Amino acid sequence: MVVMGDMIDVPVELGDRSYLVAVGHGARSRVASMLPSGAKRVAIVTQEGIPSEYLPHLDGYAVTHHVIGNGEAHKSLSTIEKLCSEFAQAGLTRADVVVGVGGGMVTDVAGFAAASYHRGIAVVHVATTLLAMIDAAIGGKTGVNIAEGKNLVGAFWQPHGVACEMDALATLPEREMRCGLGEMAKYHFIAREDFTALPLVDRVARCAEIKANIVSADEREGGQRALLNYGHTLAHALEIATDFSIAHGEAVAVGVLYASHLAHRMGRIDSARVDAHYEVVHGLYGLRHPLPSGISPEQLIVDMGRDKKAIDSLTFVLDSAEGLEVVSGVSEPHIREALADLTLRLE
Ligand code: GLY
Numbered sequence: 001m002v003v004m005g006d007m008i009d010v011p012v013e014l015g016d017r018s019y020l021v022a023v024g025h026g027a028r029s030r031v032a033s034m035l036p037s038g039a040k041r042v043a044i045v046t047q048e049g050i051p052s053e054y055l056p057h058l059d060g061y062a063v064t065h066h067v068i069g070n071g072e073a074h075k076s077l078s079t080i081e082k083l084c085s086e087f088a089q090a091g092l093t094r095a096d097v098v099v100g101v102g103g104g105m106v107t108d109v110a111g112f113a114a115a116s117y118h119r120g121i122a123v124v125h126v127a128t129t130l131l132a133m134i135d136a137a138i139g140g141k142t143g144v145n146i147a148e149g150k151n152l153v154g155a156f157w158q159p160h161g162v163a164c165e166m167d168a169l170a171t172l173p174e175r176e177m178r179c180g181l182g183e184m185a186k187y188h189f190i191a192r193e194d195f196t197a198l199p200l201v202d203r204v205a206r207c208a209e210i211k212a213n214i215v216s217a218d219e220r221e222g223g224q225r226a227l228l229n230y231g232h233t234l235a236h237a238l239e240i241a242t243d244f245s246i247a248h249g250e251a252v253a254v255g256v257l258y259a260s261h262l263a264h265r266m267g268r269i270d271s272a273r274v275d276a277h278y279e280v281v282h283g284l285y286g287l288r289h290p291l292p293s294g295i296s297p298e299q300l301i302v303d304m305g306r307d308k309k310a311i312d313s314l315t316f317v318l319d320s321a322e323g324l325e326v327v328s329g330v331s332e333p334h335i336r337e338a339l340a341d342l343t344l345r346l347e
Contacts, residue, residue: 012215016050021138025166035124036160042097044098047105050101050128054101054167056163077144080113083109087117100137102127107136114157127162128210141157166201177248178259179249181285182287189237189280231254231256234259236304238254238292257346258276260319261342
């Protein structure tokens, strides 16, 4: 990582597709330098409620604005179709560029629209939520939901650059901040590192760096990138079971605790390590989200079986003395016991 005054640049090394993640107050001013040479038109994709001050000013380009709706229901193929129609109406060519400005939903949707339009045009992201800054905007995973599952249709499509606009965190709603902290707690276990003493800008940059290094080593999730899904198997099932009334980062915080119980039930970690998970999630990060009520273990098991990590059996990222690992073939009795442990502990 390179520190220049108040701005921290984190490289994502991917050969001739390498790019920078710029973290800092005013990072949106870096967007112009991230656009591909030859671009004449810029389609800014943003969402209702994102303050216009975070939209980059791009003199010398023909700029159009495209607003997508709030909520997971809008993270859909029909939104992609609408955006692509609007890009065509704006005359975007293969040489032009999409700029996504917002949180993870915007970067996922804008990224997938860019990956699809003309079979792929450039995209740059301005991340305005903590979750997008440390996870969603980095690494090229783009996509939308279908009725059968979250993010089931998408593409790997790396951005040309990511600007993490730290100004936006000052006014980020508390719930969205907690969602980002849920993902940050996840990095605590991936890197086995406590960032909580660092200033926020340094924490964001360090998490971006951990993610950038993992993506550089395993862009297509053939191995270690799957570790970024720590806590996500239960999290995705909870999101589906609650019809997304639990937010992603909240669900990840619960999912990380669940993963510790499951690892314990499988004899991979001791009870002190389970307690350490609670100390981080509840103590250091203050993420005391309850287990949503009224959801049957049967429903969660079905939804966890649909997780993209699962090839032919229930698959989780689980802790061990050596660190996190992807574990397939997890038995239903262990899954049920760990759900009971979690329920008891969160009561
Ligand atoms: N959000 C997990 C990943 O990018 O791989």
